[in-house]
Amino acid sequence: MTDSRKVALIGTGGTISAVGSGPYDLIDYDANGQMLDAAGVLGLLPRAPLGIDVVTVPHEPISSTGVYLNEWKQLVSTCDELVRDVPDLVGIVISHGTASMEETAYFLNLTLKVRVPVVLVGSQRPSNALSSDAGLNLYNALRVAADPDSWGLGVLVVLNDEIHAARDVTKTSTYRLQTFSSPDVGLLGHCDGDTIAYYRHPVRLGAPNTEFDLAGLDSLPKVGISYSHTGSDGCVIRAFIAAGMRGIVVAAFAPGCFTRDELAALREAVDADIKVVVSTRAGSGRVGDGVELRKNSLIAADNLNPQKARLLLALALTRTADLNEIKRIFVTY
Template sequence: MPDSKKVALIGTGGTIAAVGAGPFDLIDYDDNGHMLDVGELLAVLPALPDGVEVFTVALPPISSTGIYFEHWQKLVELCAELEASHPDLTGIVITHGTASMEETAYFLNLTLKTRVPVVMVGSQRPASALSSDAPLNLYNAIRVATMNEARGAGVLVVLNDEIHSARDVTKTSTYRLQTFRSPDFGVLGHCDADEVAFYRQPVRRHAPNTEFDLAQTRTLPSVGIAYSHTGSDGCVIRALTAAGMPGIVLAAFAPGCYSSAEAAALHDAVAKGVVVVISSRAGSGRVGDGIEIRRAGMIAADNLNPQKARLLLALALTKTSDIDEIRRMFQTY
């Protein structure tokens, strides 16, 4: 078929592949210990999108709460290998648990060097559940991976008929199907029955044209997150500093403020060479690059949430500890 499109489907596990004890097992399905491999998951679909060929690549299934740097390295390497070994490859879809999907997506958005579209997908309900969102989410992710508009858009996340940018999206609800949101800017597009429709493209720098190269990175520096709250005495910040963390992200009160005790602990951390980034616990909105933050030698996270600010800071620290240079990265990505 001359117009056929080829998509690689990488399976990492997650709710999308889970099989519960019955159709109403919507919470304790992991306890059942049964998970579909990626080939079995693909077979759940009654049909593939017209003109699309999908081949599967299985990785050991893992809870998304356990995914970290070594798994991200493997995904980056695997995507590069797939693109190199399949010159006719149209796109890549990665199944993933939703708990940490936004972090994997953003990390890949900062480090992938592949030029074909990469789409991440998961589900809120296991494949075995009544009204599971797994099959349609997977079907739509495959559709998006074949779109010309997806090429050059960075890593995308597809769930609930919506297309999100990896930089902007976050999980906002424990069980609801509409959990993934891009609070400040909204979706990139929709997956409807008649067509996949894109309406905007990400502007911030993203894969594959980034300065971060995992081929030159053996370990990821440890960066801790402290959370502002009334009565905070800065003990978490001091503990992270004492633990030798080279970087700390503060999930500050909106719009980027903190208690006097936290301020003292942050100033002490900076004096000891720790790079401090101020994010917000609000869930949306920018932390401004204001006088107080600059005067204290700290960096504003822009509108990155704490967990994404942590990843960008960790990658930045693989290249430099210069505050001005890291500040530039937060203004770029």
């Protein structure tokens, strides 16, 4: 008999897997073309966390700027297979590039059906850099995935000793180690040397209790993001209409407003049966379901940032084209 807890590690690439040309290569390490697999990433640790038995899972490296539906479907399928085939599995860790980590985490949070904790982890510095954060981030992610208190929290993101909910977290800095933040509601907890310490739970629905199903889904409805700025004349929105987009997310002026020309173009989009969701370019804060949005049949993103609002709208459109149903989905997730 053993008291060890079994955690699977899926290595998909990213800075955490990258091997730079030397200890001071903190920017151009991708050009070196060397990448560790899951076993190699695990090898960054002197040992696995006590009481955790790590099962490494081979996976083709993914550029985090190239990840999309096919790669997400593969990750969902791999998680399903691991839970089905690995006895006594208590958690899954996915190492991932930080550029799109928040989008992968949120998409998985909306589509995974496994009940074990799934934790995404990355790093800001390559694996062999001086003061690399890769090893400690992985160590903490394994601990979080194995912790019984991580059950029922949806998909999690772990970096810099912090635990974040997939829905709330965003990357806020290019190079700083404290890049990941949950601006409106804060982190869920910390990874300290003596314990995994949680302080709050997410309220919005997430994995595995969601209504979205990837079975038979070969593509996502096209949804574009339009960024508001002074002098915006709506040409981007009209280009989206011409391109046959089924949805548009506006990264609007805070707290959710537009130029006059933008609004005119958005009305044209609505008339063309394109669903429009209003987020904000501010980086935090919610968009309220105000009079102007309601009278123009626009949908409030709440506090989802534009890139996450885009994913939720795309998944919503796989289920319904009803305006009120899509509004319900944005309130629910």
